[in-house]
Amino acid sequence: MLTAGTDTSSVTIEWALSLLLNHPEVLEKARAELDAQVGTDRLVNEHDLSNLPYLHNIISETLRLYPAAPMLVPHELSDDCKTGGYNISRGTILLVNVWAVHRDPNVCDDPTSFKPKRFEGLQVQASKLIPFGMGRRSCPGSGLAQRVVGLALGSLIQSFDWKKIGEEEIDLAEGIGVSIPKAKPLEKTCVRN
Ligand code: HEM
DSSP states (O other), rough: HHHHHHHHHHHHHHHHHHHHHHHHHHHHHHHHHHHTTTOOSSOOOOGGGOOOHHHHHHHHHHHHHSOOOOOOEEEEOOOOOEETTTETTTTTTTTHHHHHHTOOOOTTSSTHHHHGGGSSSSOOOOOOOOOOOOSSTTTHHHHHHHHHHHHHHHHHHHHHHEEESSSSSSOOOSSSSOOOOOOSSEEEEEOOO
16 A cells, blocks of 8 residues: 555656656746646645646646556456457456557557647547556545645645756656656756745
8 A cells, every 4th residue: 555655656746847847838837827826825735726727737647658557457357258359258367558558649649748738628538548547446546646746746836946957858768667767766956936
């Protein structure tokens, strides 16, 4: 429970900040939303989250590109079934490659680009965005995770001016690990607001 709940959320925050540093215009827009909805006298709290759709879209787009559990958890079929034209026998272990589903050009346009705007309206099929899995064995912590990541990321954006070290883009190479860590841990500078 501890690993499922902590590493997944912290790695998502690291990816989100990395993506924001490579897309300062998105970072600016997120800050403007926080200033307008929360103001500058206090930190974002749980009640504010429903008024921050752009921050929510940034988190969805981060989880689309870097789902913290890219292969879900192995599922064993309790009965024979037919899916997508395939007969699958009871007892088969099913692995779902969510990383590949999220980057399928049939699921969304320009799938490798970071575009939080794509979550405005119905541009992404909800059933194809499954960073928390789906059905009975989906992540029981998804609500908590969205709040934790939203509050942490929102507070970090509100409290600091984030800058890359040097002119180079943040390296977005993926490392090896269960929860897609960054190959090169994020290094950045920040100035307190
Ligand atoms: C960004 C954060 C998180 C992501 C992306 C994530 C994703 C997932 C995924 C994909 C699964 C497997 C679902 C499946 O195989 O269908 C899962 C399972 C699970 N998650 Fe999360 N999770 C996150 C945060 C959390 C948190 C905060 C908790 C609890 C505090 C949690 C607890 C669990 C548990 C207990 C399971 C196993 C459920 C089962 O086997 O029935 N997760 N998570």
